[in-house]
Amino acid sequence: MSIDGLFGGMSVSASGMAAQRARMNVIAANIAHAQDTDRGDGKAYVRKEVVFETVLDEAGKELVRVSDVAEDVRTPMERIHAPGHPDADKDGYVTMPNVSPVFEMTDLVSASRSYEANLQVSRMLKDMAERALELGR
Amino acid sequence: MDAIGGNGAMIATLLDAAARRQRVLAANIANVDTPGYKAKTLEFPAELEKAMLDGSVPEGAVKGLETVERDTPMKANGNTVDVDLELAEMGKTSMAFQTLLAVSQMKQAQMRAAITGRG
Numbered sequence: 001m002s003i004d005g006l007f008g009g010m011s012v013s014a015s016g017m018a019a020q021r022a023r024m025n026v027i028a029a030n031i032a033h034a035q036d037t038d039r040g041d042g043k044a045y046v047r048k049e050v051v052f053e054t055v056l057d058e059a060g061k062e063l064v065r066v067s068d069v070a071e072d073v074r075t076p077m078e079r080i081h082a083p084g085h086p087d088a089d090k091d092g093y094v095t096m097p098n099v100s101p102v103f104e105m106t107d108l109v110s111a112s113r114s115y116e117a118n119l120q121v122s123r124m125l126k127d128m129a130e131r132a133l134e135l136g137r
Numbered sequence: 138m139d140a141i142g143g144n145g146a147m148i149a150t151l152l153d154a155a156a157r158r159q160r161v162l163a164a165n166i167a168n169v170d171t172p173g174y175k176a177k178t179l180e181f182p183a184e185l186e187k188a189m190l191d192g193s194v195p196e197g198a199v200k201g202l203e204t205v206e207r208d209t210p211m212k213a214n215g216n217t218v219d220v221d222l223e224l225a226e227m228g229k230t231s232m233a234f235q236t237l238l239a240v241s242q243m244k245q246a247q248m249r250a251a252i253t254g255r256g
Contacts, residue, residue: 008160009156009159009160009163009164010163012160012163012164012167013163013166013167015167016163016166016167016168016169019167019170020170023170051172052168052170052171052172053171054168054171054174061160061164062164062167062168063164063167064167064168064170064171110170111170113220114166114169114170114220117166117169117220117223117224118166118167120224121162121163121166121224121227124159124227124228124231125159125163127231128156128159128231128234128235131234131235131238132152132234132238134238135238135241135242135245
């Protein structure tokens with residue numbers, strides 16, 4: 001029973017790590033597209049943000065998962081004057097993606113810290129399970 | 138009296154409680170960025186703590202324990218998880234778990250000594 005409880009905790013931590021990694025991937029995409037003025041439909045790239053949600057598995061454990069990768073439509077797009085740019089409108093303005101490298105980097109650090117916290121928990125639980133297994137020796 | 142001494146069942150019950158608590162705290166940390174998630178913990182009621190001191194924890198006493206929402210400050214997204222607090226609690230629970238294991242191991246060694254007549 002105890003061993004089961006510990007392994008159960010490890011799958012919760014694993015779900016946390018997977019969710020944080022998905023968040024880091026989205027941040028990486030945002031940074032990569034920071035200057036992307038045409039995402040394929042003639043419009044500039046809109047930064048994306050992950051949305052987490054809690055899901056209960058059959059054993060009642062509270063796993064976390066990414067429920068949605070939503071476009072951030074609240075942060076305004078920046079318009080710069082660059083008449084020579086191929087994507088400039090008739091007034092010479094280009095709409096740039098609403099990606100702020102500083103914001104993305106701080107978000108990346110936050111995701112990385114959360115990932116590490118889950119990893120630490122996972123190690124702690126593994127350690128406890130190992131010690132419990134030593135009982136029979 | 139059972140195989141590993143009078144309190145063997147109690148130790149097993151408490152190990153179970155510690156493991157369950159770790160699971161609840163692990164879920165808190167996994168949900169640190171989930172909007173609206175409320176941090177939970179597994180609390181031992183006063184009667185159970187008293188029973189622990191007496192060494193008279195009834196079997197299955199831990200199974201009925203409910204998780205309760207913890208009263209920590211809420212962040213802007215309605216989430217109440219405090220990673221530092223969770224890790225500290227997990228560290229404490231882990232120490233308790235290992236102490237129980239050590240006690241259990243000592244009991245086993247005593248029993249072995251009694252059976253073989255050698256320390």
